[in-house]
Amino acid sequence: MTLIDGKKIAAEIRAEIAAGAAAFRERTGRAPGLAVVLAGENPASVSYVTAKERACAEAGIRSFPVRLPADVPQETLLAEVARLDVDPEVDGILVQLPLPKGLDEQAVIRAIAPEKDVDGFHPVSLGRLLVGLDTFVPCTPAGIVELLLRSGVDPAGKHAVVVGRSNIVGKPLAALLSRKGRGGNATVTLCHTATPDLGAFTREADILVVAAGRPGTVGAGMVKPGAVVIDVGVNRVPDATKPRGYRLVGDVDHEAVDPVASLVTPVPGGVGPMTITMLLANTLKAARARA
Numbered sequence: 001m002t003l004i005d006g007k008k009i010a011a012e013i014r015a016e017i018a019a020g021a022a023a024f025r026e027r028t029g030r031a032p033g034l035a036v037v038l039a040g041e042n043p044a045s046v047s048y049v050t051a052k053e054r055a056c057a058e059a060g061i062r063s064f065p066v067r068l069p070a071d072v073p074q075e076t077l078l079a080e081v082a083r084l085d086v087d088p089e090v091d092g093i094l095v096q097l098p099l100p101k102g103l104d105e106q107a108v109i110r111a112i113a114p115e116k117d118v119d120g121f122h123p124v125s126l127g128r129l130l131v132g133l134d135t136f137v138p139c140t141p142a143g144i145v146e147l148l149l150r151s152g153v154d155p156a157g158k159h160a161v162v163v164g165r166s167n168i169v170g171k172p173l174a175a176l177l178s179r180k181g182r183g184g185n186a187t188v189t190l191c192h193t194a195t196p197d198l199g200a201f202t203r204e205a206d207i208l209v210v211a212a213g214r215p216g217t218v219g220a221g222m223v224k225p226g227a228v229v230i231d232v233g234v235n236r237v238p239d240a241t242k243p244r245g246y247r248l249v250g251d252v253d254h255e256a257v258d259p260v261a262s263l264v265t266p267v268p269g270g271v272g273p274m275t276i277t278m279l280l281a282n283t284l285k286a287a288r289a290r291a
């Protein structure tokens with residue numbers, strides 16, 4: 001088994017993006033801009049947002065932080081998004097999910113101008129993806145396909161099994177892997193909690209992507225020898241030996257699965273760095289399209 005080094009691959013792509021951002025700044029006199037909206041102080045969200053803003057700075061992308069309290073009224077949040085929609089310095093708008101209870105996530109996503117929808121969650125973006133038009137592809141699925149290609153794994157002709165059908169990972173990934181074109185042309189099976197005997201499906205996978213949000217979703221005897229395993233899960237499990245009192249684990253039981261697989265993404269250091277990288281790529285794409 002070989003580990004796929006998401007950090008290294010992400011760093012290569014980020015260098016390409018930084019060069020693109022510098023050229024954009026040279027041509028237009030301003031840096032590409034990303035608004036980062038965070039409501040509340042959910043610890044995981046705070047750490048994601050911090051990492052995204054740091055990555056922007058390193059790539060020469062200007063971030064516009066917007067911090068709102070957890071009890072922000074829906075109308076105030078929508079008004080913030082509407083303001084960013086027309087701000088000429090802002091090329092992309094990211095609203096960190098999940099939103100605090102009581103806020104209507106889908107309504108906020110729909111308020112983002114599709115040309116600034118760098119997360120790719122707007123129904124227009126997802127619809128364009130489904131019909132094969134150029135669009136902002138959601139960052140985690142886009143990062144997974146890029147990770148596969150740059151690791152020498154072309155999904156074309158392979159059987160890809162995706163565990164999880166969320167709007168941000170599983171469903172758009174299934175669309176990407178099955179579309180006609182680069183990084184696509186796989187035969188895709190999409191599994192979820194109503195799938196009986198999950199292992200019967202995962203054992204058929206040449207490429208297995210697990211995005212279930214539950215540690216140990218895929219374990220011993222569930223992976224075909226030689227399969228490529230992409231572990232998307234990020235779960236905090238209590239660990240008194242760690243300074244923060246927890247450690248991060250994926251959705252795959254790596255002790256059982258890694259010896260059987262050919263290529264595996266670790267957690268952390270696999271898919272995560274690619275997600276942020278694709279956000280930077282989408283922001284640069286938005287800036288170029290708007291300039």
Ligand SMILES: NC(=O)c1ccc[n+]([C@@H]2O[C@H](COP(=O)([O-])OP(=O)(O)OC[C@H]3O[C@@H](n4cnc5c(N)ncnc54)[C@H](OP(=O)(O)O)[C@@H]3O)[C@@H](O)[C@H]2O)c1
Nearest residue numbers: 140164165166169192193211212213232233234271272275
């Ligand atoms: N590394 C990154 O950059 C990144 C980015 C995004 C998400 N993540 C992580 O990826 C995981 C998934 O995220 P998400 O937002 O897609 O989660 P989500 O919205 O909670 O969706 C989880 C999906 O997995 C399915 N599922 C859960 N347990 C299952 C099981 N035992 N067997 C089969 N299907 C199962 C659910 O099925 P039902 O639809 O039937 O409920 C659902 O479709 C989380 O750990 C999240 O933190 C990581």
